[in-house]
Amino acid sequence: MTRAMTITEKILADHAGLDAVSPGDLVNARVDVALGNDITAPIAIREFRELGAQKVFDRERVILVPDHFTPAKDIKSAIQVKTVREFAMEQELVHWYEGGESGVEHALLPEKGLVVPGDLVIGADSHTCTYGALGAFATGVGSTDLAAAMATGEVWLKVPETIRFVFNGAPGPWVEGKDLVLYTIGKIGVDGALYQAMEFTGPAIDNLSMAGRFTICNMAIEAGGKNGIIAPDAKTLAYVEGRGLRKHTLFSSDPDARYIKTIVFDCSQIEPQVAFPHLPENTRPVSQAGDVPIHQVVIGSCTNGRIEDMRSAARVLKGNKADRRVRLIVIPATPLVWRQAMAEGLFGIFLDAGAVISPPTCGPCLGGHMGILADGERCVATTNRNFVGRMGHAKSEVYLANPAVAAASAVAGKIAHPADVAGK
Amino acid sequence: MQPIEGRVWVFGNDVDTDLIIAARYLNTSDPAELAKHCMEDADPGFAAKVQAGDIIVAGKNFGCGSSREHAPISIKAAGAACVIARDFARIFYRNAFNTGLPILECAGVSGIQSGARLRVDFDKGVITVLDSGETHVTKPIPPFMQELLAAGGLMPYIKRKLAARV
Ligand code: SF4
Numbered sequence: 348m349t350r351a352m353t354i355t356e357k358i359l360a361d362h363a364g365l366d367a368v369s370p371g372d373l374v375n376a377r378v379d380v381a382l383g384n385d386i387t388a389p390i391a392i393r394e395f396r397e398l399g400a401q402k403v404f405d406r407e408r409v410i411l412v413p414d415h416f417t418p419a420k421d422i423k424s425a426i427q428v429k430t431v432r433e434f435a436m437e438q439e440l441v442h443w444y445e446g447g448e449s450g451v452e453h454a455l456l457p458e459k460g461l462v463v464p465g466d467l468v469i470g471a472d473s474h475t476c477t478y479g480a481l482g483a484f485a486t487g488v489g490s491t492d493l494a495a496a497m498a499t500g501e502v503w504l505k506v507p508e509t510i511r512f513v514f515n516g517a518p519g520p521w522v523e524g525k526d527l528v529l530y531t532i533g534k535i536g537v538d539g540a541l542y543q544a545m546e547f548t549g550p551a552i553d554n555l556s557m558a559g560r561f562t563i564c565n566m567a568i569e570a571g572g573k574n575g576i577i578a579p580d581a582k583t584l585a586y587v588e589g590r591g592l593r594k595h596t597l598f599s600s601d602p603d604a605r606y607i608k609t610i611v612f613d614c615s616q617i618e619p620q621v622a623f624p625h626l627p628e629n630t631r632p633v634s635q636a637g638d639v640p641i642h643q644v645v646i647g648s649c650t651n652g653r654i655e656d657m658r659s660a661a662r663v664l665k666g667n668k669a670d671r672r673v674r675l676i677v678i679p680a681t682p683l684v685w686r687q688a689m690a691e692g693l694f695g696i697f698l699d700a701g702a703v704i705s706p707p708t709c710g711p712c713l714g715g716h717m718g719i720l721a722d723g724e725r726c727v728a729t730t731n732r733n734f735v736g737r738m739g740h741a742k743s744e745v746y747l748a749n750p751a752v753a754a755a756s757a758v759a760g761k762i763a764h765p766a767d768v769a770g771k
Numbered sequence: 772m773q774p775i776e777g778r779v780w781v782f783g784n785d786v787d788t789d790l791i792i793a794a795r796y797l798n799t800s801d802p803a804e805l806a807k808h809c810m811e812d813a814d815p816g817f818a819a820k821v822q823a824g825d826i827i828v829a830g831k832n833f834g835c836g837s838s839r840e841h842a843p844i845s846i847k848a849a850g851a852a853c854v855i856a857r858d859f860a861r862i863f864y865r866n867a868f869n870t871g872l873p874i875l876e877c878a879g880v881s882g883i884q885s886g887a888r889l890r891v892d893f894d895k896g897v898i899t900v901l902d903s904g905e906t907h908v909t910k911p912i913p914p915f916m917q918e919l920l921a922a923g924g925l926m927p928y929i930k931r932k933l934a935a936r937v
Contacts, residue, residue, distance in 0.1 A: 626785060
């Protein structure tokens with residue numbers, strides 16, 4: 348009889364070929380997917396060559412997506428992308444997405460069915476934790492770890508302790524996955540789950556869309572978490588069906604699994620949130636934001652660039668116009684989201700509101716391009732980080748919110764509650 | 772590992788990877804280029820002031836944020852010999868060992884001022900403030916990490932493993 352385990356422990360044990368693992372164990376685990384992008388892959392490729400490795404462990408499981416500074420914003424970024432492309436061609440990688448095929452990696456991979464429940468995914472990008480929403484173990488690593496995984500198909504990992512979060516109650520109107528995770532980070536802090544797994548459970552998670560679940564797991568890293576994870580259910584299977592390219596395995600935590608702690612929230616008490624500069628833990632309910640005039644709004648990213656996010660923004664923007672002092676930038680995260688938004692007529696709403704519609708890219712989320720802030724400028728963004736200088740000048744400010752709040756703020760010219768703008 | 776002595780630069784809590792190396796400089800992975808912008812948005816003059824062998828001392832959650840290995844690479848290339856913090860964000864922690872930047876977790880260093888001189892004995896896990904003689908004992912580096920450091924980082928470690936396989 349193996350001991351009771353959490354879903355995270357079960358996936359790690361399975362991939363390490365062990366019956367059971369405990370927090371603190373160091374394991375060498377088999378990797379289902381290894382991911383890199385235009386910033387992190389060039390270093391990994393250099394390391395891979397230095398290792399003397401000839402071939403990647405599996406050309407279907409090493410996935411490279413240039414999405415950060417793409418389409419290349421300058422010569423240096425173009426050289427980085429070229430390095431990655433040439434490697435992808437040389438290694439005959441099956442999953443290489445550039446140009447009109449490219450999208451923000453963490454929105455793109457699930458959409459294409461490249462991650463399935465039960466997988467172990469490492470990515471040289473901190474928001475790799477997004478895939479936990481599929482019931483996979485997914486964590487961010489650096490380029491050297493990626494290089495090692497590309498060569499060996501393995502990664503060393505320390506089995507984390509797990510914190511269980513229970514979301515009870517029904518969230519009110521305009522409260523999305525983003526608000527639940529911002530609220531959580533506000534409560535536990537940016538190091539509240541340092542080195543630990545964050546397992547999200549409870550009726551409010553059961554009722555949440557896959558899009559909302561991706562948003563929550565995406566921001567586990569913002570609390571210092573190693574991974575965020577949600578046990579797969581009928582919704583997960585409906586999402587994976589028709590996309591999943593590989594066989595999946597459904598894991599879930601044993602009822603008597605050991606948690607380092609359990610934190611319970613009542614979602615009926617949670618309002619739409621805004622994280623003030625310069626840490627995601629500086630959250631406040633929108634109603635207590637005060638008078639904060641803004642200059643830019645960005646709706647997109649791996650956190651909130653999915654079709655549901657586009658619809659949520661459009662619901663608020665319909666019939667409204669962005670304040671003339673505000674640049675409104677909408678970035679559908681993938682080509683499929685772009686196409687869907689166009690087909691659903693959302694682009695008409697965005698354009699009428701005065702928005703710029705960008706091709707899928709990380710762009711301004713990390714201060715890359717397509718909407719960089721000057722000193723003193725403030726931006727409400729549906730992204731995940733509001734660090735100093737994250738979106739441009741060191742004296743600019745980023746406020747994190749859900750797409751409806753971001754859209755409402757664009758219209759009001761200051762941080763605003765969607766209820767105050769929609770349908771006006 | 773040989774003990775080191777160096778001058779201290781103090782930073783606060785939650786020093787994120789954008790502060791260590793801002794994303795606007797990530798269109799290259801050249802260590803010398805990255806070094807020029809190390810800590811720029813936290814202390815614009817840092818890259819010019821820091822000297823080989825200096826030591827960074829910080830509070831909790833050092834290196835939080837992105838997975839960019841450019842962060843430890845820029846610190847190392849700027850000349851810093853080691854980072855001591857109350858604790859580290861986990862990806863930064865991995866990346867530092869993988870790229871051969873020595874780091875130590877130590878809660879006791881919070882009172883140390885910029886400009887102080889420290890002696891760091893990695894093997895014993897003892898940090899000494901040279902002016903006052905005050906010492907701090909740190910958590911030892913976990914055995915597996917010591918193995919990585921002894922091999923010279925993750926790449927040489929893997930190389931050895933791959934060689935053993937064939
Ligand atoms: S959208 Fe932003 S957070 Fe997400 S992968 Fe791109 S840069 Fe990183």
